[in-house]
Amino acid sequence: MKTRVERVDPSRPDERVLAEAGAILAAGGLVAFPTETVYGLGAHALDVRAVQRLFDAKGRPATNPIIVHVPDEEQARNLAADWPADASFLARAFWPGPLTLVVPRAPTVPSIVTAGAATVALRVPAHPVALELLRHCGLPIAAPSANRSSHLSPTRAEHVLADLDGRIDLLLDGGPTPGGLESTVLDLTCLPPRILRPGLLAAARIEMILGPVLRPSDIRESNHPEAKDRPSEALPSPGLLPRHYAPAIPLDVAPGDGWLRVLELCRQGQRVGWLTYRSSRGENHPQAVIVRLAPDVASYSSGLYAALRFLESARLASAPLDRIVVDTPPQGDDWLAVHDRLRRASAP
């Protein structure tokens, strides 16, 4: 299959291109498009064969359910067997935006989408291209991140092509995605609600609306009073595998001074990529490639995957790097998603 690429203005996408993308989706094809978080790979969510093609294109295990994207809260309700009051409060506060709500699934949603689960994950994306596409085609769109399974999510059109060229029908190139990390996935089928995947919307913002919610660390530490009763749910979201969002070469998160770790590895003869957010002290080494990100959480999140993909394909004397070293990012609620992704990227 040949993958066609159409450039679109990210703030005012061309109606003709959206209509064409909508027609491909309606006919069971696969279309990648930018969202405010990362690029998604869309398929008509109610078309079982289209969703099967989506799993095949990504090499995604059938056990990992997919988020369904809709243009507004009303369409979300149509796909839910129950729409709790908390869902309405959150939808009004944060949709369109990087929050995914897990609610009981309506029978119209095929079980392939939810990997057999009785729940469905729903989100209204804030990017004009994604939102206008959803409004245009009038279909619920199942869309995981547009990467091969377990690889880094794509934040630029070229990342999508690197992973999926020849496997999808159309790519809408709307330039870099602004957020850079995925949406926050919140399970509303339990009390208190729990965050299955930390993401761009900080937990504290959700708590301003709902009161306390469980964070993944609360669930992992099974001495938490809410977690005690369900030890079997230590891995609550099927997609949250230990190794995920990972570059193709080993990655270390360096405690302390990352540069010292880089020098140590260079001394051992390794070629090393260093991802740092500290200001330059003039560090340089012929065996090291250095990438800097700004130290504020929005810029860091927005540039993280592109930086890791750059280091993944960097060459020194025409050889790939042996290892990527990343400085431990700052602590705090806002950085939860960054820590989560780096932990998975560095898992063996």
Ligand code: TXA
């Ligand atoms: O920002 C995002 O969420 C992006 C853009 C494209 O919207 N999408 C995305 O999709 O990151 P994906 O498939 O890469 O990650 C979806 C996550 C996975 O961890 C999956 O297991 C979880 O959401 N998920 C989906 N449906 C679920 C369900 N019914 N119950 C629990 N977790 C679910």
Ligand code: MG
């Ligand atoms: Mg993904």
